[in-house]
Amino acid sequence: MLSSDKAIIIAANPFRYYTVTPSRVTKELGDVEFHREHLTHNGGVFWDIVPMGRRDVPWKHPEIHSGYFYISRVQKVKYWIEIEYIKRWKEINLGQVERYIPEPRRAYLQSYPECTTYYAILIRDIHELNPERKLGDFTLANVNKKVERVQNYVIIRDPGWR
Secondary structure: OOOOOEEEEEEEOOOOOEEEEOOEEEOHHHOHHHHHHHHHHHOOEEEEEOOHHHOOOOOOOOOOOEEEEEEOOOOEEEEEEEEEEEEEHHHOOHHHHHHHOOHHHHHHHHHOHHHHHOEEEEEEEEEEEEEEEOHHHOEEOOOOOEOOOOOOEEEEEOOOOO
């Protein structure tokens, strides 16, 4: 595993409904515990994030191998994650990693091909942070300021909390 002084904080919302097909919605896409269960049974799990500005550009931080989930409604960073890689879906041979893709995520990738420009995050470990953290406990990587909000994701200096 490569080490880095950077990590990612990802906003998660297990209370919101997400459209996965034109006729189906689910809360599972934003539910960390759902993904954690999938990881336990399959050895890995994919989460994804929308590129800033919805642009189709390669991921710029291949050195990042750890991150955190911020649960937006409770305003707490509750989980640490170990990341194998982050790439656009279209850069991945989905047949080789299908078992890591939870069914609702597979369904929306099939229904909405434009989502193949999203960044797919292959997660190998998820566990609860103890203690949970506030966003202000983290520092943005590029400007050396405390994190004030996360709508999608932010790149931070990795504090090393596991």
